[in-house]
Amino acid sequence: MRLLVTGGAGFIGSNFVHLTERTRPDARITVVDAFTYAANEASLEGAAATIVRGDIADAALLDELLADFGPDDAIVHFAAESHNDNSIAGPSPFIDTNIRGTFELLEAARRHDIRFHHISTDEVYGDLPLGTPERFIEATPYHPSSPYSASKAGADMLVRAWIRTYGLRATLSNCSNNYGPRQHVEKFIPRQITTLDDGGRPRLYGTGDNVRDWIHVDDHNEAVWAILERGRLGETYLVGADGEASNREIVRLLCEIMGHDPDAVDFVTDRPGHDRRYAIDAGKLQAELGWEPRYTDLRAGLEQTVDWYRKHREWWEPSKGVVEEKYAKIEEVLER
Ligand code: NAD
Ligand code: TDX
DSSP states (O other), X not given: OEEEEETTTSHHHXXXXXXXXXXXXXXXXXXXXXXXXXXXXXXXXXXOSEEEEOOTTOHHHHHHHHTTOOTTOEEEXXXXXXXXXXHHHOOHHHIIIXXXXXXXXXXXXXXXXXXXXXXXXXXXXXXXXXTOOOOBOTTSOOOOOSHHHHHHHHHHXXXXXXXXXXXXXXXXXXXXXXXXXXXXXXXXXXXXXXXXXXXXXXXXXXXXXXXXXXXXXXXXXXXXXHHHHHOOTTOEEEXXXXXXXXXXXXXXXXXXXXXXXXXXXXXXXXXXXXXXXOOBOOHHHHHHHOOOOSOOOHHHXXXXXXXXXXXXXXXXXXXXXXXXXXXXXXXXXXXX
């Protein structure tokens, strides 16, 4: 089987490449990645995949890459602008990549009749109240809050329309917050780990009470494989591992794991439009495809992640200063 993995030099895509090469050695992977600020060449070190530097919105490049793909091959579409705070500061690239880029990929998949799997997020459903048992299901209406989640919702709608109108052989998955190795230091968990490792104080938005539903990146990627191998064409599957925790609880766990005072934290001005809570009901994926998460102990998963960041300082250190400068500017604007 041949796979075109878009965004394979980013967090989830690079972990997908490594997991696939470990567990499905017959798959031949081509990564196409624009190598934006979010990519890291070192994330693909040791991978056998062919790596192509290019934009998913480049139709001619896509035609070249898919020229010898056959009916059993697939596109796995991870590439995106993925960070909410960036989308609030400057939404334009989110429209270009997440909407226009997805459109070009869908058209390429249609021209070459290639199976397509679209990676999306639970954020398209908006947020849930704190302290209720309510969870997102596949039928929850779309209600995105940020430019990022709105652009992902737009991309999802394009995929659904290409399935219905053109009969594209496609599936979608909407996953909750991922954690694990190789996640960019702008994101919540790596930001706090690397700040603590540098002797700084974790930074919590607002009250720190917002809740996310955490899943280890390998569990997400095994779900993607379950859908590629056994998913029903045209269907959407929600992916989550019952990993709800407030941001404050995550910081407390990280401080405990890393031996820091859990009360030495800074509360900063909240993110505009900050979603309160996400929670996934992954019942369909579990019942239909038999997928189960392996990382069911959040603390153990975080310990493994902390260990990875401690051992790979050279991977994250070059981005840390740039990211903290960016956040300092964002905080300055929000405090005005
Ligand atoms: P990431 O930002 O770490 O990686 C994105 C990758 O896409 C980068 O390597 C970047 O260079 C590449 N890219 C960006 N624009 C491109 C373009 N125009 N052409 C080609 N490549 C381009 O993101 P991630 O966290 O790995 O997320 C991957 C996917 O999973 C995204 O679609 C995201 O919406 C989705 N998702 C992420 C999470 C999460 O918690 N991180 C949860 C659910 C869904
Ligand atoms: O320094 C911080 N302090 C803080 O309290 C940062 C960076 C974040 N936060 C909060 C905001 C959120 O409530 O932590 C939570 C997680 O923040 P992010 O890592 O920015 O993730 P989120 O906005 O929840 O979106 C993520 O999950 C869904 C991914 O970035 C998306 O790509 C994915 O679709």
